[in-house]
Amino acid sequence: AGWYLTGMVVHPDHRRRGIGRRLTVARLEELAERGVDEVWYFAAAVNTVSLDLHTDLGFVEVTRDFHAPWVTFTGGEGVLSVWSRPGA
Numbered sequence: 001a002g003w004y005l006t007g008m009v010v011h012p013d014h015r016r017r018g019i020g021r022r023l024t025v026a027r028l029e030e031l032a033e034r035g036v037d038e039v040w041y042f043a044a045a046v047n048t049v050s051l052d053l054h055t056d057l058g059f060v061e062v063t064r065d066f067h068a069p070w071v072t073f074t075g076g077e078g079v080l081s082v083w084s085r086p087g088a
Helices: 019-034 048-056
Strands: 001-005 038-044 059-065 077-085
Touching: 001 019, 019 038, 019 048, 038 048, 048 077
Parallel strands: 001 038
Antiparallel strands: 038 077, 059 077
């Protein structure tokens, strides 16, 4: 149970321009304004670009022993991470 960030894809022609970072920050700010204390995120362990982005924004890895219904992770391993609102 909780809030999850999922489903963001930046077109390959527009990657490495900070778009994903700005979108993720905007989503976290909106949830923080609503009083949400924790936000969850998961990705394939091989998706190091996404994992690095979320780590830079304060997400902390919780487990790699993670499965989500109807989700197949590239490489077979998923990473579950959580972000906590500063001051919460």
